Amino acid sequence: MNKAIEVALFLHLLGVAVWIGGMIFAHFCLRPALEDLSPQLRLPLWESVFGRFFNWVGVSVLVILLTGGFLLMQFGGGHATWQLHAMAGIGIIMMLIFGHIRFAVFPRIRRAVQAQKWPDGARAVATVRRLVVVNLVLGIVTIGVAAMSRGF
Ligand code: HEM
Numbered sequence: 001m002n003k004a005i006e007v008a009l010f011l012h013l014l015g016v017a018v019w020i021g022g023m024i025f026a027h028f029c030l031r032p033a034l035e036d037l038s039p040q041l042r043l044p045l046w047e048s049v050f051g052r053f054f055n056w057v058g059v060s061v062l063v064i065l066l067t068g069g070f071l072l073m074q075f076g077g078g079h080a081t082w083q084l085h086a087m088a089g090i091g092i093i094m095m096l097i098f099g100h101i102r103f104a105v106f107p108r109i110r111r112a113v114q115a116q117k118w119p120d121g122a123r124a125v126a127t128v129r130r131l132v133v134v135n136l137v138l139g140i141v142t143i144g145v146a147a148m149s150r151g152f
Contacts, residue, residue, distance in 0.1 A: 005074055012067040015060035020139045022053055023132050031129065039118035046125050047113045054102050061095050083149035090142045094135050101131050 030049065034042050072080055072088060105127050112121030 005071065008067040008070050008074075011063050012071060015063040015067070016139075016143070019057050019060045019064070020136070020143070022056060023136050023139070026053065027129070027132055027136060039122055040116075043109070043118060043121040043125065044113050047109050047121075050106055050109065050128070054106060057098055058102065061098060064091065065095065081149060083145050086145045087142050087149070090138050090145070094138050094142070097131055097135050097138075101128055105131070
């Protein structure tokens with residue numbers, strides 16, 4: 001394997017680790033730990049956590065897209081295996097879902113917290129939770145497809 005492919009694969013996997021690992025931590029560790037807090041405490045905390053995490057995901061998505069596109073070219077472009085096309089397709093759906101969370105749902109959480117409209121904020125956080133579950137399932141399926149991409 002040439003050096004550029006190794007570096008691209010390294011960055012690709014780092015981006016995947018940050019994105020999927022962050023979603024696992026938020027969904028399975030942070031969410032249950034905050035469940036019993038009052039909305040007045042819980043929602044500003046989520047806003048602050050999401051504000052930081054979504055910057056990390058934004059960078060990861062860019063890195064995954066650029067390195068994935070480069071790798072796809074190296075592995076045959078349009079003639080690459082179905083597993084790599086599936087990865088690209090599901091990956092792009094995951095990115096669109098993230099874009100919706102970041103640019104449509106997150107501003108609702110911001111506005112609700114600023115206006116102290118706790119029920120609105122709680123609804124928006126629940127929407128993020130559902131979409132994160134969808135992206136987690138898609139992400140794990142994608143890693144499964146990636147594991148099959150060598151065709152062993
Ligand atoms: C635009 C989206 C994406 C494109 C175009 C893309 C493309 C690629 C390509 C061409 C490879 C190299 C395969 C090889 O080394 O044989 C690769 C590796 C990999 N990708 Fe992606 N990918 C994308 C998104 C994702 C996402 C969202 C995930 C996980 C959630 C992911 C997980 C992986 C993994 C685990 C590998 C290592 C597989 C291996 O080297 O055998 N990719 N990707």
